[in-house]
Amino acid sequence: MGVGKPTGGRYIWRMTLDIHQFPCLQDNYGFLVRDTATGQVAAIDTPDAQEILRQLQQKGWTLDLILNTHWHPDHAGGNVALKTATGAHIFAPIGDQDKIEGVDRWLHDGDIISLGQSQFEVLHCPGHTHGHILYHAPQERLAFVGDVIFKMGCGRVFEGTMAEMHHSLQRIGALPPETTLYCAHEYSEANAAFACAYAPDDPAVQTSAEQIQATRAQGQPTVPTTVADEHAHNLFLRAKTVAEFTAVRQAKDAF
Ligand code: ZN
Ligand code: FE
Numbered sequence: 001m002g003v004g005k006p007t008g009g010r011y012i013w014r015m016t017l018d019i020h021q022f023p024c025l026q027d028n029y030g031f032l033v034r035d036t037a038t039g040q041v042a043a044i045d046t047p048d049a050q051e052i053l054r055q056l057q058q059k060g061w062t063l064d065l066i067l068n069t070h071w072h073p074d075h076a077g078g079n080v081a082l083k084t085a086t087g088a089h090i091f092a093p094i095g096d097q098d099k100i101e102g103v104d105r106w107l108h109d110g111d112i113i114s115l116g117q118s119q120f121e122v123l124h125c126p127g128h129t130h131g132h133i134l135y136h137a138p139q140e141r142l143a144f145v146g147d148v149i150f151k152m153g154c155g156r157v158f159e160g161t162m163a164e165m166h167h168s169l170q171r172i173g174a175l176p177p178e179t180t181l182y183c184a185h186e187y188s189e190a191n192a193a194f195a196c197a198y199a200p201d202d203p204a205v206q207t208s209a210e211q212i213q214a215t216r217a218q219g220q221p222t223v224p225t226t227v228a229d230e231h232a233h234n235l236f237l238r239a240k241t242v243a244e245f246t247a248v249r250q251a252k253d254a255f
Pocket of ligand 2: 072074075147184185
């Protein structure tokens with residue numbers, strides 16, 4: 001159950017989420033999220049239905065809800081198989097409407113979703129795809145960010161404009177600095193290699209690159225990250241203007 005915290009004479013209930021992260025496919029992460037107050041479980045994206053079913057079984061959890069961030073097959077490809085196996089409902093971004101199967105509810109920017117007693121706020125962050133959304137749990141200080149931001153990186157701009165992607169990153173940057181960011185891919189080593197080449201004299205970049213190498217050498221994930229860490233070492237988030245962002249993104253695309 002949640003723990004009551006006195007704030008100015010009132011009690012607010014801080015709910016707790018159990019987050020189970022596991023590797024999927026080549027370099028994706030799967031996430032299962034359980035509301036500890038009610039036992040309700042959501043999958044963030046469906047990279048690999050069989051692997052997600054295996055993980056559910058290992059945890060002894062039952063899937064209630066699937067939350068898609070965007071339409072790409074490594075994020076929504078397991079929707080139908082998982083829904084068939086578990087009866088879970090599927091929520092997905094309205095902007096990717098024509099490309100996602102099995103959806104029960106289409107989500108808009110600002111929508112609030114409940115998982116048991118926990119809540120997620122939907123943030124529309126286009127650029128990688130037209131519809132891409134994040135799931136932000138303000139009380140838990142965490143967000144599932146799909147392919148918008150990665151540790152030291154950001155998603156490729158496939159469908160939207162550079163201005164949209166820049167704005168999407170700035171929205172993430174405006175979240176409280178302690179917010180934990182769950183990225184959908186383990187891309188940190190390649191991102192660090194690019195950042196070191198692009199900003200060879202930047203101490204924050206060099207330090208993070210060394211930490212990432214050490215973590216990966218031990219076979220450990222470098223995800224999640226935090227808003228504060230990305231402000232320090234993410235060249236895409238640090239870009240102040242659309243022009244500056246575009247220059248970094250194009251250099252990475254050509255790297
Ligand atoms: Zn993607
Ligand atoms: Fe992806």
